[in-house]
Amino acid sequence: MGRWEPDARGRLMAAAVELFLERGYDATTVADIADRAGLTERTFFRHYGDKREVLFAGPVDVHDVLRTGVVTSTRPGVAPLTLVAGALDAVCALLQGDRERSRRRQQVIDAHDVLRERELIKLAAMADTIAQALRGQGVADPAASLAAEAGLAAFKVGWEQWMTDDSGGRDLTDHVRGCLDGLVGLAGGSPAPQSPTQAQATTKTRTQPVKDSPRPREGRPA
Template identity: 50%
Template sequence: MSRWEPDARGRLAQAAMELYRERGYEQTTVAQIAERAGVTERTFFRHFADKREVLFDGGQALQEHMVAAVEAAPPSESPLDLLAAALDAAAGQFAEMPPEFPRRRQEVVAAHPALQERELIKLARLSAALREALRHRGVAEPAAGLTAETGVAVFRVAFERWAAGEAGPDLAVVLRDSLAELRALSR
């Protein structure tokens, strides 16, 4: 494959996931990923800081979509309804990609404590961004913080269930069901 073919970033991500699955995350090198994708190592580093970041590439876009959903919701929405809008936006981020990719990514992350730590950092940033969006919407503390933390917990639990194949093929349904379970618990 020529290094001038389009979508180098996508090819790198695909190559990384294939190699992580075949050889394991720890045993896979950037050189191997670049070679499999048909690009140079230099091209790899134009797209990703290191092999770990291939797994966390969509985190910022996910956060932006969830925050935008909170900001765009009608003014009369309750904090939990704002959370539901954010979770729907999250599901939309995954609707366009083949489910194998996030599921394989989850397997890799779950198998490595350092990657789990990075995942927790990503989720903490997501919670902080949601909290700030809720506060901008007029949700007072501690409700803004509790709603944001709850939203991240619902997302994480639902995503893990979906990635493990326990809850059906549609992440949006799993997210809504998980939020409904939370609402039932809080009654």
């Protein structure tokens, strides 16, 4: 029987972030991470597939959380974006525990192209999961896809705001909800100005003279 290793997953994550910041992502090995955490490489691979996944694999499947959030928010007549908000609330509750640890993790990601690309892939997968969950609740496309993509855009901006908010007065959920509200406000605001091509076409249509219809020719008397 293997020996008990309390919070091995958390220790590995903390050790990895420390080493990535100290030595750089490329210069850090799995053996380095395991040694810093006081664990073995075998233990590392029981929890993570590779060193990159230390930054992206959470203790709970975020896709299950999103799907459940959409389902539990479903009510008759509820708008798709409201269902998305319910799903994102559940994810925020999962992620907003330790802001400083999240900042350090994000600092590592922002410093490496390969990690930024991996984060974009993760966000795209989250949007796909939300869209599929919306379709499962009867929301047709393009509404399902649009609501999911809009929700993830609000989540991304809200996450960035939360990371830099030192006031401590608003949690991650507040920031994401605020971005969603702002998005709804934009959608209900004034129409976007016309492009130069559209404006030119409109002006041409308005100024083009209207030709008189030809008068019917009088018929010959029988």
